[in-house]
Amino acid sequence: MNQVLFLIIFIICVLGLLLLDLGVFHKDDHIVTFKESAKWTCVWVTLAIVFGLFILLKGEMIHSVQTQEQLITINAKHGHGLQFDWDQGLDANIKQYRKALAMEYLTGYLVEESLSIDNIFVMLMIFMGFGVNKKYYHRVLFYGILGAIILRFTFIFAASALIQRFHWILFIFGVFLIFSGVKMFLDRNKHENMDVSSHPVVKFMAKRKLSTSEFFGHDFFHKIDGRWLCTPLFIVLLIIEFSDIIFAFDSIPAIFSITQDPYIVFFSNIFAILGLRSLFFMLESVMDKFVYLKIGLSVLLSFIGIKMLLPLAGIEIGTFASMMVIIGILGISIFASLIRNKIIAKRG
DSSP, X not given: OOHHHXXXXXXXXXXXXXXXXXXXXXXXXXXXXXXXXXXXXXXXXXXXXXXXHHHHHHGGGXXXXXXXXXXXXXXXXXXXXXXXXXXXXXXXXXXXXXXXXHHHHHHHHHXXXXXXXXXHHHHHHHHHHHTOOGGGHHHHHHHHHHHHHXXXXXXXXXXXXXXXXXXXXXXHHHHHXXXXXXXXXXXXXXXXXXXXXXXXXXXXXXXXXXXXSSOOTTOSEEEETTXXXXXXXXXXXXXXXXXXXXXXXXXXXXXXXXXXXXXXXXXXHHHHHHHHHHHHHHHTTTXXXXXXXXXXXXXXXXXXXXXXXXXXGTOOOOHHHHHHHHHHHHHHHHHHHHHHHHHHHHHO
């Protein structure tokens, strides 16, 4: 099985899971409860971990590595930096390669899932700004994910091709991530409100009379006087897709700091996106309780940016060390938030 076929099978499986999700488990529009979203979050996280175990056991299947020459080529091409001991035989070195891939995948998944929390703030603001009924949130997010898969695929493999040709782009990514981290820290206390009427997408649609001003259930399009027009729900979908593009400019370069293998970047991205919907419903009602989370995410982005620049000074931070730092940053920000809430509750 070559790598293209493996990728096609992976995408087909993902689409199958999504169709099963919408066509069977969420066929009827309803408000997703915290309990339901928690269950689905567990399901998607479990699937992500199972795929990580598959990489640990059969990771060489991704690039169809079967010989010593192929292993050396892939190691050099994707910057894994592994040192092979051929006296131990091919199987032992492939096992080492699998472990490296699995660690990169899990770390990339953790980074993407963590940074997606910031995107939840944006999506919630969009839904509230347009006054979308909560029972339609899942439908919009479902189709948003389909668009995100296409966008991420294009972005990731295009970025990988550029990195392969111009390695110094990684340093530009590093500077950009530090800038994003600092900006997020400075803007952490800003409470943004969306002015729906002045949004560029809304103005574009309204000016050309391509949209309706009212919702029609969960429909994205509605026929009026013989013309099919976009409903506000479709405009919400478009804006969420645009916000995902902006979000990808932070998250994807961040994962390229962990691994330069576009397949691992793509896999970790997709599993994080799949879990984003259930995570959205689970966190929407408790987001305000994690007051230090934005600070944690800003530190996380800055750390990753610095990590990408350190090779200029001859310093490398390994994947496992990076994962421990990332877990530490998130853990401290969440724990500090909970302690603060407890102190406030006692005073109140």
